[in-house]
Amino acid sequence: MAELLSALFQRPNFVVFVILFLWGIYIMAAHPNYVKKLIGLYIVQTSVIFFLVAFSAKNGATVPIVSGDMAMLDASAFANPLPHVLTVTAIVVQVATLGVSLALVAALYRQYGSLDEDEVVQRVE
Amino acid sequence: MNSQLPILLFLVPFVTAVAMPILCARRRSWCRPLTTGAVSVMVVLAIMNLRVVVSDGPIEYALGGWTAPIGIAWLDDPLAAIMALTMSAVSLLTLIYGRVAVTSKHDRSIQYHTLILLFVAALIGIVFAADLFNVFVFLEVAALTGYALVGAGGGKALVYAFRYLLLGSFGATLYLLGVSYLYAATGTLNMTDLATRMPELITSTAVVGGLIFVFLGLSIKMALIPLHGWLPGAYANAPNAIAPLLASTVTKVALVAWVRIEYSLIEPGIEVSHIPVLVLLEDIGVLAAVIGGALALVQTDIKRIFAYGGIGHIGLILVGVSLGNSTALAGGLFYLINDAVMQAMLFMIAGAVLHYHGATTLDDLKGISVRSPWITGALVVVAVSMVGLPPTGGFFGKWNIVLGALEAQHYLAVFAVLASTLLTLGYFLRLFSCWFHQPVTIQSERLEIAVSLRLSLGIAAVAMFALGIMSDSIVRVLLESLANGGV
Numbered sequence: 001m002a003e004l005l006s007a008l009f010q011r012p013n014f015v016v017f018v019i020l021f022l023w024g025i026y027i028m029a030a031h032p033n034y035v036k037k038l039i040g041l042y043i044v045q046t047s048v049i050f051f052l053v054a055f056s057a058k059n060g061a062t063v064p065i066v067s068g069d070m071a072m073l074d075a076s077a078f079a080n081p082l083p084h085v086l087t088v089t090a091i092v093v094q095v096a097t098l099g100v101s102l103a104l105v106a107a108l109y110r111q112y113g114s115l116d117e118d119e120v121v122q123r124v125e
Numbered sequence: 126m127n128s129q130l131p132i133l134l135f136l137v138p139f140v141t142a143v144a145m146p147i148l149c150a151r152r153r154s155w156c157r158p159l160t161t162g163a164v165s166v167m168v169v170l171a172i173m174n175l176r177v178v179v180s181d182g183p184i185e186y187a188l189g190g191w192t193a194p195i196g197i198a199w200l201d202d203p204l205a206a207i208m209a210l211t212m213s214a215v216s217l218l219t220l221i222y223g224r225v226a227v228t229s230k231h232d233r234s235i236q237y238h239t240l241i242l243l244f245v246a247a248l249i250g251i252v253f254a255a256d257l258f259n260v261f262v263f264l265e266v267a268a269l270t271g272y273a274l275v276g277a278g279g280g281k282a283l284v285y286a287f288r289y290l291l292l293g294s295f296g297a298t299l300y301l302l303g304v305s306y307l308y309a310a311t312g313t314l315n316m317t318d319l320a321t322r323m324p325e326l327i328t329s330t331a332v333v334g335g336l337i338f339v340f341l342g343l344s345i346k347m348a349l350i351p352l353h354g355w356l357p358g359a360y361a362n363a364p365n366a367i368a369p370l371l372a373s374t375v376t377k378v379a380l381v382a383w384v385r386i387e388y389s390l391i392e393p394g395i396e397v398s399h400i401p402v403l404v405l406l407e408d409i410g411v412l413a414a415v416i417g418g419a420l421a422l423v424q425t426d427i428k429r430i431f432a433y434g435g436i437g438h439i440g441l442i443l444v445g446v447s448l449g450n451s452t453a454l455a456g457g458l459f460y461l462i463n464d465a466v467m468q469a470m471l472f473m474i475a476g477a478v479l480h481y482h483g484a485t486t487l488d489d490l491k492g493i494s495v496r497s498p499w500i501t502g503a504l505v506v507v508a509v510s511m512v513g514l515p516p517t518g519g520f521f522g523k524w525n526i527v528l529g530a531l532e533a534q535h536y537l538a539v540f541a542v543l544a545s546t547l548l549t550l551g552y553f554l555r556l557f558s559c560w561f562h563q564p565v566t567i568q569s570e571r572l573e574i575a576v577s578l579r580l581s582l583g584i585a586a587v588a589m590f591a592l593g594i595m596s597d598s599i600v601r602v603l604l605e606s607l608a609n610g611g612v
Contacts, residue, residue, distance in 0.1 A: 025295075028291060028295070034287065037291060041291060041294055041295065041298075044295065044298050045294070045298050048298050048301050048302045048305065051302065051305060052305045055305070055309045082308075082314075083305070083308070086258055086305070086308075089258070089262060090261075090301060093261075093262065093265045093297075096265070096269055097265070097269060097290070097294050100269050100272055100273055100290065101272075101287070101290050101291075101294075103273075104272065104276050104283060104286055104287050104290060105287065107276065107279065107283050108283045108284065108287060111279065111280065111283060120284055121284065124281050124284050
């Protein structure tokens with residue numbers, strides 16, 4: 001138990017990631033309001049992006065721009081650019097998802113005059 | 126030229142999609158010919174690509190000239206070439222069909238056709254991608270255009286499109302999480318590179334967790350039971366022209382992505398904490414095949430019957446690709462091609478029945494056979510293939526899966542194939558008993574069915590038999606490719 005606790009406290013980033021992830025899922029599942037569901041989805045997506053950034057962080061590393069001989073370099077002195085590139089792409093995907101989903105919610109609201117899922121589903125079925 | 130075929134296959138629909146709003150701003154009527162033309166060019170390119178790949182062997186395409194593992198690689202092997210051809214051919218088929226089915230108060234044909242072309246381009250991207258993150262990006266492009274297309278008709282479809290969006294995006298997020306686990310553990314995203322680092326790392330919790338998240342994410346996309354919740358509602362309420370396109374591609378292409386990952390990263394017979402991984406996947410497939418078929422049997426809505434039938438078939442294909450020998454793998458992949466055509470055809474029929482007769486439930490179907498001989502003929506052909514009778518393609522896919530299961534001595538898989546066949550027979554008998562029922566009021570005049578509908582149903586029916594006749598050569602190409610170490 002003590003080992004587990006110390007392992008947890010040494011990795012606060014990952015604890016935050018797990019909390020955000022589960023919180024987002026809870027909001028998505030529990031709230032009947034469409035916009036709140038979207039917020040839940042957004043939190044889940046952001047938590048994964050946070051995870052990507054968290055595990056790629058390095059102490060004392062600098063910008064990975066190198067000229068000259070690559071073979072002689074000390075890898076620990078440079079930040080790994082790949083996870084950050086993935087992060088940027090994932091954010092773009094996230095924004096696109098948000099755009100489409102807001103358009104859908106707006107169309108739903110215009111059609112049914114409500115943002116409450118229970119109410120809308122009742123009227124559909 | 127030949128070495129550039131994969132990227133051309135992607136660029137043709139993509140560039141057309143981007144140029145569409147400019148080219149058609151003043152002439153709305155150009156949208157449809159332009160879209161159909163672009164997808165026809167894709168079919169021609171895909172056939173050329175398949176010929177090149179079969180004769181010259183797989184091509185590794187380095188985007189922008191940067192070779193793997195630094196750059197992003199596309200792998201153009203027989204599996205990818207066959208799938209690219211299937212996806213573009215099925216899209217062309219549904220586009221021909223879509224001529225009659227698009228009805229809208231406002232003219233949104235530019236947006237609609239742009240979305241379809243982007244969707245098709247994303248499918249090609251998923252098929253060729255040999256990089257885990259690239260698969261994620263294309264999955265999301267396909268999914269986002271898919272949500273918009275499902276909701277395009279408005280009304281009830283919006284509710285289901287939103288549900289599809291929530292679950293689909295959540296699935297993609299799980300996939301991304303899995304990919305970042307795998308990247309953190311191995312330091313690479315390229316599938317070939319991952320495969321070389323995998324054997325010594327397969328027992329690490331990060332890799333196992335990553336693979337589980339990747340599988341969960343893709344199972345939502347491929348609507349594997351019990352994560353199929355979004356599919357029936359979305360397909361039953363999507364516009365008539367869209368349901369065949371989505372039903373025949375979305376779930377299949379996610380399954381193709383999983384087959385690539387599974388085949389390159391999970392060795393047959395490997396055990397993680399005493400659980401044989403492939404047998405577990407096979408059992409999940411067995412459950413999905415049986416439960417999907419059983420759920421189809423109790424539905425009364427025609428489109429829902431077909432949707433659950435498709436869900437059952439996804440399970441069947443998963444059984445085939447998880448048996449761990451090449452016979453079953455080739456059989457499963459061949460069945461996947463058939464399933465794409467069958468699903469397109471089923472939803473085209475359901476759409477036509479709704480369009481011409483206003484029928485959505487089994488009870489509405491009574492007496493249709495007298496009035497619509499074309500649709501009846503198409504339904505009989507697709508039923509023969511779904512149940513799996515020779516000489517249609519469905520039979521040979523199931524046959525190879527059964528042969529592979531016997532080779533691996535997994536009798537549960539044989540049972541799953543047989544049970545799924547019986548359940549399929551069951552729901553088609555239910556359908557036929559209404560379809561060929563004598564009408565209450567005799568209306569003997571036949572309905573005039575549009576030429577494009579006849580054409581698309583006719584081509585699909587011929588394709589069912591053509592796949593059956595060519596099954597031998599397709600399976601042989603897949604088997605040869607497997608023997609050479611690729612998928």
